[in-house]
Each structure stands twice: as structure tokens, then as C-alpha cells.
Amino acid sequence: MSTITKYQTASTAFVQEAEVFADLYGKAHPTLAAIRKQAMVAFSSRGIPTMKHEEWKYVNLTSIAQTEYRTASPADSQKLSKSDIEQYRYAGKDAILCVIENGKLNTAASTMFSIPAGVRIGSIDDFSSDATVMSQLFTHASYEEEAMVALNTMLCYSPIIIKVDAKVKCDAVIQLIFATVPGADPLLIPARVLVVVGEQSEFTVVESFHTHGSGALTCNNIVSEVVVGKAARVHYAKVQVEGEEAQHINYHKVNMARDSFQHLTTLTLGGAIVRNNLNIRLDDEHVNAYLNGLYVLNQKQVIDNHTLVDHAMPNCYSNELYKGIIGDQAQGVFNGKIWVREDAQKTNAYQSNKNLLLSNQASMNTKPQLEIYADDVKCSHGATTGQLDDEALFYLRARGIGESVARSLLNHAFAADVIEQVENETLRESLMQLLDVKLSAMQIEA
Amino acid sequence: MLLIKNLQASVEGKQILNGLNLEVKPGEVHAIMGPNGSGKSTLASVLAGREEYEVEGGTVQFLGNDLLDMSPEDRARAGMFLAFQYPVEIPGVSNANFLKTAVNEVRKSKGLTAYDSKEFLQIMKEKMKLVEMDKAMTQRSVNEGFSGGEKKRNEIFQMAMLEPTLAILDETDSGLDIDALRIVSNGVNALRDGNRSFIVITHYQRLLDYIVPDFVHVLYKGRIVKSGTKELALELEEKGYDWIKEEVAVGA
Ligand SMILES: Nc1ncnc2c1ncn2[C@@H]1O[C@H](COP(=O)(O)OP(=O)(O)OP(=O)(O)O)[C@@H](O)[C@H]1O
Numbered sequence: 001m002s003t004i005t006k007y008q009t010a011s012t013a014f015v016q017e018a019e020v021f022a023d024l025y026g027k028a029h030p031t032l033a034a035i036r037k038q039a040m041v042a043f044s045s046r047g048i049p050t051m052k053h054e055e056w057k058y059v060n061l062t063s064i065a066q067t068e069y070r071t072a073s074p075a076d077s078q079k080l081s082k083s084d085i086e087q088y089r090y091a092g093k094d095a096i097l098c099v100i101e102n103g104k105l106n107t108a109a110s111t112m113f114s115i116p117a118g119v120r121i122g123s124i125d126d127f128s129s130d131a132t133v134m135s136q137l138f139t140h141a142s143y144e145e146e147a148m149v150a151l152n153t154m155l156c157y158s159p160i161i162i163k164v165d166a167k168v169k170c171d172a173v174i175q176l177i178f179a180t181v182p183g184a185d186p187l188l189i190p191a192r193v194l195v196v197v198g199e200q201s202e203f204t205v206v207e208s209f210h211t212h213g214s215g216a217l218t219c220n221n222i223v224s225e226v227v228v229g230k231a232a233r234v235h236y237a238k239v240q241v242e243g244e245e246a247q248h249i250n251y252h253k254v255n256m257a258r259d260s261f262q263h264l265t266t267l268t269l270g271g272a273i274v275r276n277n278l279n280i281r282l283d284d285e286h287v288n289a290y291l292n293g294l295y296v297l298n299q300k301q302v303i304d305n306h307t308l309v310d311h312a313m314p315n316c317y318s319n320e321l322y323k324g325i326i327g328d329q330a331q332g333v334f335n336g337k338i339w340v341r342e343d344a345q346k347t348n349a350y351q352s353n354k355n356l357l358l359s360n361q362a363s364m365n366t367k368p369q370l371e372i373y374a375d376d377v378k379c380s381h382g383a384t385t386g387q388l389d390d391e392a393l394f395y396l397r398a399r400g401i402g403e404s405v406a407r408s409l410l411n412h413a414f415a416a417d418v419i420e421q422v423e424n425e426t427l428r429e430s431l432m433q434l435l436d437v438k439l440s441a442m443q444i445e446a
Numbered sequence: 447m448l449l450i451k452n453l454q455a456s457v458e459g460k461q462i463l464n465g466l467n468l469e470v471k472p473g474e475v476h477a478i479m480g481p482n483g484s485g486k487s488t489l490a491s492v493l494a495g496r497e498e499y500e501v502e503g504g505t506v507q508f509l510g511n512d513l514l515d516m517s518p519e520d521r522a523r524a525g526m527f528l529a530f531q532y533p534v535e536i537p538g539v540s541n542a543n544f545l546k547t548a549v550n551e552v553r554k555s556k557g558l559t560a561y562d563s564k565e566f567l568q569i570m571k572e573k574m575k576l577v578e579m580d581k582a583m584t585q586r587s588v589n590e591g592f593s594g595g596e597k598k599r600n601e602i603f604q605m606a607m608l609e610p611t612l613a614i615l616d617e618t619d620s621g622l623d624i625d626a627l628r629i630v631s632n633g634v635n636a637l638r639d640g641n642r643s644f645i646v647i648t649h650y651q652r653l654l655d656y657i658v659p660d661f662v663h664v665l666y667k668g669r670i671v672k673s674g675t676k677e678l679a680l681e682l683e684e685k686g687y688d689w690i691k692e693e694v695a696v697g698a
């Protein structure tokens with residue numbers, strides 16, 4: 001047993017492990033095996049980022065680097081059943097549930113019979129003869145630039161793939177349930193998702209992250225790549241409700257083609273350390289991208305949302321709203337970069353980050369970054385960090401509402417508009433309920 | 447019902463109430479008038495339990511309990527209601543949801559079952575009629591973007607919903623147009639049932655034509671310096687406060 005840093009050195013253990021992974025898919029897919037080797041090189045030269053890296057200033061990965069993680073393998077999956085999963089259902093009884101247990105698809109626990117024509121969901125083995133999918137896999141998120149993407153690329157052994165053909169409207173929500181089942185030893189889970197959306201298709205995806213049961217530490221090392229075709233409409237939600245000790249590093253890369261639309265919501269309520277890296281590339285004209293985020297933290301939770309909205313082409317619109325409620329000694333970070341490249345004339349890009357600090361030991365670091373290289377653009381950003389309005393609190397109490405209920409009501413009011421924008425009603429209500437459960441738990445504790 | 451004895455209170459180290467005495471019995475309507483800055487809203491705030499106001503001395507009994515020992519929500523649950531001089535805007539909380547929470551919290555404290563949505567809507571409808579309030583207003587966030595007059599009307603609507611034992615109206619008439627003044631006054635009068643009491647803080651005798659008080663008091667420099675019946679309000683309207691200030695100066 002040794003730490004993740006073992007992957008930085010060509011130790012015997014590492015080479016052996018790498019061989020095992022190579023066997024899993026490398027032989028059948030030599031191109032992927034080649035990419036994976038490059039990722040190994042990239043990771044060993046970069047290593048796990050430390051707080052000295054500008055982009056990792058506030059998130060201490062020392063505990064991740066120093067924990068003796070074992071990388072999850074197929075043997076760590078297939079324990080959960082349908083009834084275990086039912087509690088994680090967020091989008092009604094018609095939803096397609098796809099359970100990814102410790103990084104691998106668990107078909108027995110999944111509910112996938114209602115998948116409409118034109119939609120395919122499976123793991124890499126189900127797509128090995130699909131040239132489109134195979135050529136997209138591992139090509140969007142940059143393992144060259146991001147060590148944790150490199151780590152995922154070299155270790156993930158069973159990518160999950162959703163492929164939607166052109167002109168398909170899928171009404172049933174597809175929920176990817178990432179269930180982490182802690183074991184006796186600390187577990188590193190390199191899970192990977194590729195979503196390929198055909199032209200003019202429309203559908204909703206939820207990624208939800210859960211800790212099922214208790215045990216040793218877990219670290220999710222997730223990479224999702226979403227390729228949105230021309231004029232496609234994608235509604236996407238990432239719901240992070242893992243256990244108190246969970247560590248989670250998430251990369252989410254979206255490529256948007258001409259006339260496409262996406263609405264992406266990231267809700268973070270659980271986990272000890274959560275780092276989200278969203279990278280949305282508006283790759284052609286007339287793209288509309290909405291990025292919303294809500295994080296509600298207590299105890300010593302740390303959330304770091306790094307977002308990049310990359311306007312590469314003219315006439316696009318992006319709108320980003322991130323809100324946070326931070327209590328106890330929790331720490332929030334928002335780093336929102338809007339990049340308007342030279343060609344991206346007539347860009348409209350908006351960003352707003354609003355935070356509520358509930359205790360004087362809670363902290364928030366916000367850094368908007370506008371990098372604008374085109375001259376005919378409309379961009380704005382704003383950030384606020386404040387406290388609960390005492391006047392409003394007194395007003396509610398003066399009407400007979402108890403202090404803790406009043407606080408929950410005000411916190412809810414602050415946060416709710418992020419969730420209200422989620423289009424699917426059942427999903428929206430589930431998220432609202434998750435929010436309220438967390439808010440009232442925070443009140444009871446306080 | 448309410449018995450205030452020698453009440454002294456300060457805010458930010460500044461003494462505002464200087465030994466105030468007042469007794470309100472069931473069913474009575476007391477008007478409090480007085481120059482700007484004399485401490486009328488401070489009195490209302492202290493009674494409602496606003497924390498910035500430090501009570502330095504004196505006692506307040508409300509329905510036999512030590513009011514000063516109670517939290518703001520417990521005072522409200524016990525039947526105290528303050529119509530704010532400056533109602534607070536609460537973005538994101540709908541008026542209806544706010545009131546449902548409030549009414550049910552008060553009911554819960556009395557051991558009554560909470561109203562379900564249907565019952566609540568029914569009651570809300572009735573009370574809306576009382577203050578001629580538009581349904582759209584109940585869907586909007588509490589006071590957010592309401593005009594000055596709408597905010598005041600919303601206070602009276604809340605009072606009607608909560609059915610308090612003692613209502614303190616702090617300048618509810620300021621900013622109301624002539625029709626709204628009539629509507630608000632009718633709302634108040636409809637709630638006068640011989641047991642419910644009111645403290646009406648106002649600058650204008652005109653309101654007292656609609657809501658006829660049993661007593662009129664003048665609050666000046668943190669004390670009640672003169673009390674009388676509704677004729678006192680007429681006298682003040684005519685003569686202003688100078689003669690009172692002189693009386694106080696001579697007395698002091
Ligand atoms: N929070 C506060 N901080 C500092 N001073 C305050 C505060 N609240 C009230 N005061 C002061 O206390 C005094 C009394 O104020 P109060 O609002 O009670 O007067 P009022 O009689 O209601 O006046 P008005 O008729 O103008 O409404 C004023 O001098 C006011 O400036």
C-alpha cells in the first residue's frame with residue numbers, strides 16, 4: 001500500500017497496476033492505451049497540485065496526496081441492488097437510472113429498460129465498435145494541463161457513455177448515480193463519463209454523487225466530457241451530496257456546437273473537500289450557455305468552484321450565477337473566468353457570485369477573471385458576500401416565526417432562485433428538498 | 447393587558463426612553479402622538495423585542511407575563527403585533543408562504559393544528575377582502591417593490607391574519623392616500639371587538655377621525671408628558687407641540 005504519488009514514479013507496483021489497467025481495455029483499444037500512456041507521463045511530471053499552484057491556492061490536496069489510496073477496480077463494484085439505489089432517485093419514476101458503483105456501471109442496480117430509441121447508455125465495452133464515440137473518448141478534458149485529469153485518464157477502467165442520436169427528444173431524465181461504497185481501505189475512484197449529443201436533440205442528465213454506507217476515506221476523481229451537437233438542447237445537473245469525509249475532484253468539459261443550448265446546474269451540499277472545474281467551450285456561433293451553481297456548507301467543508309466560460313466564436317451568450325451559504329468553519333472558493341477570444345465579437349457574457357456567511361469563522365474567496373480579446377462585447381461580473389439581514393430576521397420573528405425557522409426561510413429565499421431555474425419539475429422539487437434538509441440540519445446544529 | 451412602568455431604554459449608548467408609564471386595558475384604543483425623534487418607534491421596538499434596544503430599567507407586563515423576558519417570536523405568539531413604521535422587504539419569500547408559516551407557528555405554540563393549504567387560502571381570501579388587497583400581492587415577495595402605501599396595507603393584512611390581542615400601529619397612516627386611509631381604518635375598526643386593544647402611533651389627527659381613540663398621549667423626550675381624550679389630538683392639531691414643550695420645561 002502506498003499513496004497516489006506512487007504514480008509519479010515508475011515503481012514496480014505502479015507498472016504492475018498499469019499493466020492490469022492496460023489489460024482491461026488497452027489491448028482492444030490501442031489508441032486509448034496510447035492516450036493513457038501519455039496521461040501517465042503528464043501526471044508523473046506534474047504530480048498532485050499543491051497550494052503553491054495559483055489555481056489550487058485555497059484547496060489543500062495534501063490529505064489526498066498523503067492518503068494511502070487503493071485505486072478502485074471492478075472487484076469493488078456490483079454490490080448494490082435496485083432497492084439500495086431507490087433513495088437516490090431525483091427525477092420521478094420514469095427516470096433512467098444508471099448506477100456507477102465505485103467507478104463501474106452496475107447494470108443490476110440500474111433501471112435502464114425505458115431508454116428511448118436513439119439513446120444508448122453503456123460502458124466502453126458496449127461502444128467499442130462505435131467509431132464516433134471511440135474517437136471522442138479521452139480527447140476533450142486536457143490531461144496535458146490538469147494533473148487530476150491525467151490521473152483519471154490513466155486509471156479509469158470503465159468509462160460510461162451516453163450517446164444520443166440526432167433529433168431525439170428524450171423526456172425521461174437520465175440520472176447517473178455515482179455511488180461510492182467505502183471499504184476497509186481508502187479508495188480512489190477514477191470515474192469517467194462521455195456524453196455525445198446529436199444535432200437538434202434535447203434531453204436532461206443528472207449526475208448525482210453519494211456515499212453509500214460508511215468506511216474508510218474515499219476520493220472521487222471524476223471527469224465528464226459532454227459534446228453538444230448543433231442546435232441541441234442539454235439540461236444538466238450535478239448534485240453533490242456525498243458524506244462528511246468524502247473528497248471529490250471533478251472536471252466537467254463541455255463543447256458546444258452552433259445554435260446549441262445548455263443549462264448546467266451544480267448543487268454542492270456534501271463532501272469534505274469538493275473541487276469542481278467547469279470548462280465550457282462555446283465553439284461556434286449562436287450558442288447559449290447557462291451555468292448555475294449553489295453550495296451550502298457547514299462544519300469544515302471546503303468547496304472550490306473553478307469555472308471557465310470560453311467564448312471562441314461570435315454571437316454567443318453566457319450567463320453564470322453562483323450562490324453560496326457558508327456556515328461554521330466552512331470555506332468557499334469561486335473562481336470564475338470568462339474568456340472572450342479574438343474572434344468572439346458580439347459576445348454577451350454575464351457572471352454573478354453571491355454569498356451569505358453565517359458565522360464569522362466561515363470564509364469565502366471570490367475571484368472573477370475577465371479576459372477579453374475582442375472589442376465588441378458586453379460582459380459584466382459582480383460578487384457580493386454578506387450576512388443574513390437582521391432586519392428581515394426580526395420582521396419574521398415579530399410575526400411569531402421562531403428564530404431557526406426564520407433563518408431557514410431566509411437562507412432558502414437566498415438560495416432558491418438557483419434551483420428554481422431547473423426546468424424539469426420533479427428534479428427541481430427534489431433538489432429543493434435536498435436544499436431544505438441541509439438548511440434545517442444547519443439550523444438544528446447552530 | 448399591558449402595563450408599562452418606568453421604562454428606560456437606550457440604543458447605541460443613547461438613552462431614548464426615560465421612565466415611561468402606560469397602561470392599556472382590554473378593548474382600549476390608545477393614540478400616541480409626539481414630535482419627531484421623541485421615542486415613539488423606540489417604544490414600539492422595545493415592546494416588540496428588537497435586540498438593538500437595551501432596556502435599562504422599568505418593567506412591562508403583558509397579559510400578566512414579564513414581556514421583557516420573552517423572545518420576539520414569543521411576544522408575537524402571545525398576541526402582540528407591531529405594524530412597522532418601515533416594513534422590511536424580504537426578497538424570495540412570498541407573502542403567502544410567509545404568512546402561512548407565521549400563522550401556523552402561532553397556532554402550533556397554542557397547541558392548535560396547522561392549517562392546510564386549502565384552509566389557509568380560504569382565510570387569506572376573507573382577510574384580503576377586509577383590506578381590499580389584490581391576490582397578486584400575496585404571491586409577490588414580502589414587501590419587495592411594494593409602494594409605501596401597499597406596504598402599510600400589507601401590515602394591516604398581516605394583522606388581520608394573525609388576530610393579535612394587542613396591536614401597535616406605528617405611523618400606519620403615513621404615506622396612505624385618502625382611500626387607503628379609509629380602507630386601513632376600516633380594517634382596524636373591523637378588528638375592534640371589545641377585547642382587542644390598539645396602540646396607534648400617529649402624527650395626524652385625521653386618522654383619529656376614523657379610528658376613534660379612548661385616550662391620547664403625548665410622548666416627548668422619552669416620556670409620556672400629557673394624556674387626555676380625543677380632544678387632546680384636536681388641540682395638538684391646532685396648537686402644535688410648543689405649549690407642551692413649555693409645560694415640560696416649566697415642570698422640570
Ligand atoms: N438604531 C438607532 N441608532 C441610533 N439612534 C437611534 C436608533 N433608533 C432610534 N434612534 C434615535 O432615537 C431617537 C428616537 O427615535 P424614534 O424612532 O423612536 O422616534 P419617533 O418618535 O418614532 O420619531 P418619528 O416621529 O420621526 O418617527 C431619535 O433621536 C433617533 O435618532
Ligand SMILES: [Mg+2]
Binds near residue numbers: 486487616617
Ligand atoms: Mg417613528
